[in-house]
Amino acid sequence: MLNKVHDLVIRGKARLITGAVAEALENGCAPGDILSTMIAAMDVVGDRFQNGEIFVPEMLIAAKAMKKGVEELKPHLAAGAAGALGKVVIGTVAGDLHDIGKNLVAMMIESAGFEIIDLGVDVPVEKFVPAARAEGVMIVACSALLTTTMPALEATVAALRADGRDYRIMVGGAPITQEFADKIGADAFTADAAAAAKKARELVA
Numbered sequence: 246m247l248n249k250v251h252d253l254v255i256r257g258k259a260r261l262i263t264g265a266v267a268e269a270l271e272n273g274c275a276p277g278d279i280l281s282t283m284i285a286a287m288d289v290v291g292d293r294f295q296n297g298e299i300f301v302p303e304m305l306i307a308a309k310a311m312k313k314g315v316e317e318l319k320p321h322l323a324a325g326a327a328g329a330l331g332k333v334v335i336g337t338v339a340g341d342l343h344d345i346g347k348n349l350v351a352m353m354i355e356s357a358g359f360e361i362i363d364l365g366v367d368v369p370v371e372k373f374v375p376a377a378r379a380e381g382v383m384i385v386a387c388s389a390l391l392t393t394t395m396p397a398l399e400a401t402v403a404a405l406r407a408d409g410r411d412y413r414i415m416v417g418g419a420p421i422t423q424e425f426a427d428k429i430g431a432d433a434f435t436a437d438a439a440a441a442a443k444k445a446r447e448l449v450a
């Protein structure tokens with residue numbers, strides 16, 4: 246069952262993935278395992294891209310399939326709490342178009358009890374800072390997936406810090422490490438979406 250999900254994401258079969266995820270759920274597969282399977286499939290896609298076996302269009306259709314699968318999975322992953330813990334502004338930094346991981350982080354943080362203000366992808370500092378000034382913003386969460394957009398993450402954190410408001414800044418994304426997060430002055434780094442939700446709750450506790 247999970248093999249099928251894995252295979253369909255890699256092959257970018259967006260039309261078939263919904264049924265495969267539903268089938269896996271019906272057969273008792275845990276939603277978290279289905280999600281891990283899809284993430285692992287995206288790793289295979291990334292490796293194939295790196296090795297020159299596939300190109301950007303194939304990566305894009307795999308991403309579409311992954312998004313469809315996540316949509317199907319969402320009601321089973323997110324408990325849908327009411328935003329009682331405050332607002333979280335989230336976005337992928339300037340120059341970076343990757344949003345699957347950011348969307349997962351948003352979904353998990355939302356289900357942990359926050360209201361999400363999602364700024365999308367390729368978010369410039371000029372958009373992050375005013376959004377973070379909104380009333381009730383407790384956390385600003387920034388995602389970066391490319392080594393080339395790590396400087397944009399650093400600039401975003403610096404601008405948010407310079408704004409001097411009382412919110413916490415969380416960072417993450419594949420190339421980001423705790424060391425880098427410390428260096429740029431973020432309040433928290435987590436490696437995945439589940440840990441991000443847990444950390445968000447800790448930050449406002």
Ligand code: B1M
Pocket residue numbers: 284287288289290291292294295301302304305307308340341342343344345346347349350386387388389390391392393415416417418419420434435436437438439441
């Ligand atoms: Co791109 N891409 N991509 N890509 N892409 C990667 C990231 C890459 C590793 C592939 C590779 O070469 N192996 C590589 C980056 C190399 C590097 O910088 N070191 C790469 C490249 C090079 C590029 C382009 C430059 C390719 C080109 O044009 N030549 C280009 C850049 C475009 C741009 O952004 N300006 C590009 C484009 C694309 C697509 C648009 C085609 C597509 C994105 C579609 C979309 O997102 N809507 C795409 C895809 C799909 C990938 C891979 C294959 C999959 C990304 C993904 O969704 N992973 C990726 C390889 C890989 O990741 N294995 C790759 C699944 C997702 C769940 O994981 O996003 O890591 P991730 O999120 C994780 C954690 O990182 C963490 O939680 C999530 C899981 O729980 N996390 C956070 C994320 N944000 C967080 C924030 C937090 C905390 C945790 O707190 C705030």
